[in-house]
Amino acid sequence: MEEVDAQDIHQLRKCTIRSTGEKKKVCKYSLQPKAESLTTVREFIRTTLKPFDSIRPHVHEIVFATHEACKNAVEHNPESEDPVDIVCEVFEDSVIVQVSDRGKGFNPKNIPKRIPDPTALEGRGIFLMHAMMDAIETKTGNNGTTVRMQKRIRDS
Amino acid sequence: MELEMTTRDVGDHTLIKLKGEIDIYTAPSLREAIVESIERGRYKVVIDLDDVEFLDSTGLGVLVGGLKKVNQHDGEMGIICNQEKLLRVFKITGLTKIFKMYKSADEL
Numbered sequence: 001m002e003e004v005d006a007q008d009i010h011q012l013r014k015c016t017i018r019s020t021g022e023k024k025k026v027c028k029y030s031l032q033p034k035a036e037s038l039t040t041v042r043e044f045i046r047t048t049l050k051p052f053d054s055i056r057p058h059v060h061e062i063v064f065a066t067h068e069a070c071k072n073a074v075e076h077n078p079e080s081e082d083p084v085d086i087v088c089e090v091f092e093d094s095v096i097v098q099v100s101d102r103g104k105g106f107n108p109k110n111i112p113k114r115i116p117d118p119t120a121l122e123g124r125g126i127f128l129m130h131a132m133m134d135a136i137e138t139k140t141g142n143n144g145t146t147v148r149m150q151k152r153i154r155d156s
Numbered sequence: 157m158e159l160e161m162t163t164r165d166v167g168d169h170t171l172i173k174l175k176g177e178i179d180i181y182t183a184p185s186l187r188e189a190i191v192e193s194i195e196r197g198r199y200k201v202v203i204d205l206d207d208v209e210f211l212d213s214t215g216l217g218v219l220v221g222g223l224k225k226v227n228q229h230d231g232e233m234g235i236i237c238n239q240e241k242l243l244r245v246f247k248i249t250g251l252t253k254i255f256k257m258y259k260s261a262d263e264l
Contacts, residue, residue, distance in 0.1 A: 035181040042177075042210060060241040067212055071180050118250040121221055125213035131248045 017135045017150045021092025024052075031084040033074045033101070041070050041086060045097070048088045054153050055095060061132035062095055062151050068125040069099040069147045077103030094134075094152045105140040158182075161189050169234070169264045170198040175207040178215035186215065190222040199231025202256075202264060211242050216249065223254060234258050 029044040031037055045063045049055045055062075066086065073084045082102040089096045116123040130136060135150040159182035160175040170193045178186060186203075193201050201222060205211065223233040234256040237243050246252045258264070 035179075038179055038181060039177060063210070064212070064245075067179065067210075071212065071214070075180065115249065118254045119220060119224070121217045122213070124216055124249050128213060128245060128248060 017096065017137055017148055020094040020096075020150075020152075023089060023091050025088075025090040027088050029086040029088070031070055031074075031086060033077065033080050033082065033084055035071075035074060038067055038070055038074065041084075042067050044086065045088060049090065049095065052090060055090070058095070058151050058153060062097060062149075065129040065132045065136075065149050065151075066097050066099065068129050069097075069149065072125065072147075073099060073101035073103060073145065076106060077101060093154075094150050096148060096150045098146060098148045100144060100146040102144040105142050105145055108138075108140065159185060161185065163189060163193065165198065166202075166261060166264045169200045169202050169232075170196075171202050171204060171261055171264065173204040173207070177210040178208060178218075179210065179212040180214040183212075183214045183218045187218045187221065190218070190225065194225055194229065194231075199226045199229040200234070201226055201231065202234035202236060202258060202261070204236040204261065205242055206236060206238055208239075208242065211245060216245065216251065219255070220251070232256055234264075236260060 025048065027048040029041060031041045042063050045066050046059060049059050049062065070084055070086065080101070080103050085100045087098040111126060112123055115127045129149065133149045134152045137148045139146045158176050159178060162173045164171055172189050172193070174186065176182065190201055203219065219233065226233050235246070236258045237246065238259065
């Protein structure tokens with residue numbers, strides 16, 4: 001399978017996920033690929049992060065970015081019945097969320113390079129994900145797409 | 157998850173108050189509520205987001221679609237939003253410039 005590294009499409013930020021302090025918690029979730037199920041992945045992230053006071057100011061950003069990644073996985077693979085796999089890792093100074101689907105992948109060239117005009121009806125999700133997170137790495141191919149996103153926790 | 161909607165007319169504005177989460181699953185019902193307002197000849201629509209926990213990019217698209225529809229009738233699309241986490245989403249995407257942003261329904 002030809003794997004396309006889509007990292008270069010994300011030009012809003014430097015997108016390197018750096019290894020980070022002690023790992024405190026890892027939780028995994030298997031999401032049913034349906035629009036009505038996305039509320040459950042938001043709840044999964046909220047519940048996973050709840051014990052950590054230092055993360056509280058960033059919970060909405062992490063929930064939002066995870067939701068948008070899962071929404072893309074569900075929306076762009078409408079025939080798929082395979083679950084979307086989410087891994088949420090909590091480190092001392094960051095949170096890393098990985099979202100993997102087994103869909104048909106996408107062509108990175110189809111991702112717009114600039115934030116859409118305010119009057120556009122769609123295309124905002126990926127830019128908002130970048131605005132909410134510190135680093136995003138995407139790999140896509142015809143066996144699926146994996147998005148890894150990191151939020152650094154500064155005030156811990 | 158549910159999205160509760162309460163519509164009422166305030167002067168020449170129609171206020172749609174939302175409670176819950178707006179995402180790809182619930183956004184179509186918001187689109188319908190906006191369309192129903194327009195069908196009643198009410199082209200000044202204000203969406204109250206103060207009790208909304210979550211708003212995704214699909215929800216933003218529905219609000220922009222509503223704006224385009226009311227603009228065809230020289231109407232107005234207003235947003236009431238006092239939650240910083242949601243306001244940020246509007247600011248990042250430049251949407252505070254195209255919606256009329258209100259602090260509360262008292263301003264209508």
